[in-house]
Amino acid sequence: MEFSASEQRAMRRALDLARTPGVPLGPNPRVGCVLLDADGAEIAEGYHRGAGTPHAEAAALGEAGADARGATAVVTLEPCNHTGRTGPCAQAMVEAGVARVVFAQPDPNPIAAGGESTLRAAGVEVAFGLMEREARALNRAWTFGMEHHRPFVTWKFAATLDGRSAAADGSSRWVTSHPARVDAHRLRAQCDVMLVGTGTVEVDDPELTVRDEYDEPLAHQPLRAVMGLRELDPDRRIFNDRAPTIRLETHDPREALDRLHQLDRQHVFLEGGPELAAAFVRAGLVDEVVAYVAPALLGAGTSAVGDFGISTIADTLRLRITDVTTVGTAAEANVRLTMTPKENH
Structure with missing residues (x-):
């Protein structure tokens, strides 16, 4: 035309x-x-x-x-x-x-x-x-939600150069630098759901709000969603009044996304631990991966993602890099990698 x-x-x-x-x-x-x-x-x-x-x-x-x-x-x-x-x-x-x-x-x-x-x-x-x-x-x-009848899923994780999200003793604060965490909050603000599993809530007690560079909460907060069947202490910070929170009482990622789609939610920011991430990867329900990589080595500890069924190099899940950005400068520099699974797109 x-x-x-x-x-x-x-x-x-x-x-x-x-x-x-x-x-x-x-x-x-x-x-x-x-x-x-x-x-x-x-x-x-x-x-x-x-x-x-x-x-x-x-x-x-x-x-x-x-x-x-x-x-x-x-x-x-x-x-x-x-x-x-x-x-x-x-x-x-x-x-x-x-x-x-x-x-x-x-x-x-x-x-x-x-x-x-x-x-x-x-x-x-x-x-x-x-x-x-x-x-x-x-x-x-x-657009993705309208065409696929489910929310778009961005899986975000932070890891060392050798792929560890926590040390052997379970400590994980902080794997990445302050500039990287500020940048992650910027991405959080572009989504309308923050999703974690019950294990993350129990162990890490995250508040899961979106904050600015001064660590102050933004006026508009995404929905916080907790997926899983485990009973949780109602005093966990994710249940405070700083943002709305819902429970998704299922282990099935597709069922969780169906519920969020019914609530007119379009973009899920998946911030759960390695097992929840593996469940979404295994189900083919990760549309974008955002990885913050710190120039650090742990050698042992928790991997960024759990076992999702790959046992041979021929079955490796290959990702297509869409952006590489250095976040922060000098001693605080981390790398943000944005990728999409090749078979999804």
Whole structure:
């Protein structure tokens, strides 16, 4: 499809709007919208600010008022076609008199999809696919959840150069440096579930909140999920009031993810111990691996992952590296490796 230079500029701006910091994670995707007049000049813009707030298109239409008639709407996601907490954006565009709609990514949500057909049926010109790859990346976990009917799983672990997450006596604080831990909290904040097993809760007593570089909790906290059947002391820190917590009383990773999917959770940050990690790896339910590697050696101790059934080198689970970053400087430097299992992607 053909797109004008002004539409391309507007889509870049819409993507920037959708990335606006501070928007709480939730069941809805991040979306940005820019309205252009007949000469390609911007009339108005908007972005979705979280569940229950006006969608990006509605925000832009509200800012434009009567100037929306005859305009081109440039949106990062296909305008929705259903009534939820807010009305359908496709119909709002029709009623506002928008003449052309350009969107990046078709909506993979079957409940909300169909905006393109509604717009075309009303005589609105529609084009899509402009910067679709960038739009899909923006809502990576949400898109994955819609297409796979389960949350995207990032398994994060910290280990020494020889793959140990704890020493022989069980001590593990701290394998990695302070800059690496700050960076891990940054990644935690991009997810909407923090998942550990009952063993980690019993032994390490983590609070599992997201904190800033000053070790202060952020205003918006992901859901804390504890998976397993073991009885736990209700005074464990994970059950405090600093973030919501649920129990997933199962040993089956797929059952746990099904429950979280039913709760509209899109991105799980798996922070459990080696046995929980092995269970997810064994089930083929790890979509991304983030490893913080410290330039240190223990020689013995707990491995970062438990036995998941590989007994010969031919069956090695191979990972594709997508990013390598040095976190921290000089004596505090660690390496962050981001990888995906080759057979998953």
